[in-house]
Amino acid sequence: MLNSTGVPDKDQVVSRFFDEKILSSYKAIIECYEDIPCNPCATSCPVSAITIAPDIHAQPVVDPSVCTGCSICVTSCPGLAIMLATVKKDKARFKIPYEMNESFEKGTEVHAINRSGEIIGVAKVLNVSNYPHQLKTRLITVEVDASLLHDFITIRGIQHG
Numbered sequence: 644m645l646n647s648t649g650v651p652d653k654d655q656v657v658s659r660f661f662d663e664k665i666l667s668s669y670k671a672i673i674e675c676y677e678d679i680p681c682n683p684c685a686t687s688c689p690v691s692a693i694t695i696a697p698d699i700h701a702q703p704v705v706d707p708s709v710c711t712g713c714s715i716c717v718t719s720c721p722g723l724a725i726m727l728a729t730v731k732k733d734k735a736r737f738k739i740p741y742e743m744n745e746s747f748e749k750g751t752e753v754h755a756i757n758r759s760g761e762i763i764g765v766a767k768v769l770n771v772s773n774y775p776h777q778l779k780t781r782l783i784t785v786e787v788d789a790s791l792l793h794d795f796i797t798i799r800g801i802q803h804g
C-alpha cells in the first residue's frame with residue numbers, strides 16, 4: 644500500500660504505536676517507513692530513546708520505557724514523520740509538527756484529517772508552540788476522540804460561511 648499510494652496501511656500504522664497502558668503518557672510515534680540515510684531524530688533525543696541500527700539506513704525504533712515525551716525529535720525530523728501521542732479514557736491527544744501557513748488559535752475546533760487527507764472528525768486545538776530554533780515547524784497539541792487514535796495524522800481549519 645505504501646509503495647503504490649504513499650499511504651501506509653492500517654497494520655503498518657498500528658505497528659508504530661504502543662499499547663494504551665504505555666500511552667498513558669506522551670510517547671514518540673515514528674512513522675518512518677523507508678530505509679533512508681537519516682538520523683536527526685536519534686541524535687537530537689536527549690535520553691537516547693531512539694535507536695537507528697545497525698547503520699544510518701535503518702529505520703528508527705523508539706524505546707517507550709526511555710522516551711519522556713519531550714517532543715524534541717518531533718521538531719527535529721525533516722520529514723515530519725514523528726508525533727507524540729497519549730490516550731486517556733475516551734480521548735487521544737497528539738503533539739504534531741505543522742509547517743503550513745495556516746494559523747490556529749488555542750481552544751478552537753478544526754477538522755481531524757487521516758493519512759489519505761480525508762476529514763474523519765473534529766479535533767480541538769489545545770496549544771500551539773513556536774520554536775526559535777525551528778522557525779518553520781510549529782508544535783500543535785490537539786485532542787480527538789480515542790477511536791481515531793490510529794487514523795488521525797493532522798488538522799485542517801474549518802471554513803465558516
Ligand code: SF4
Binds near residue numbers: 671691709
Ligand atoms: S519525545 Fe523526547 S525523549 Fe521521546 S524519543 Fe523524542 S526526543 Fe527522545
Ligand code: SF4
Binds near residue numbers: 675681683719720723
Ligand atoms: S529524522 Fe525523521 S526522516 Fe530522519 S530517520 Fe528520523 S524519523 Fe526518519
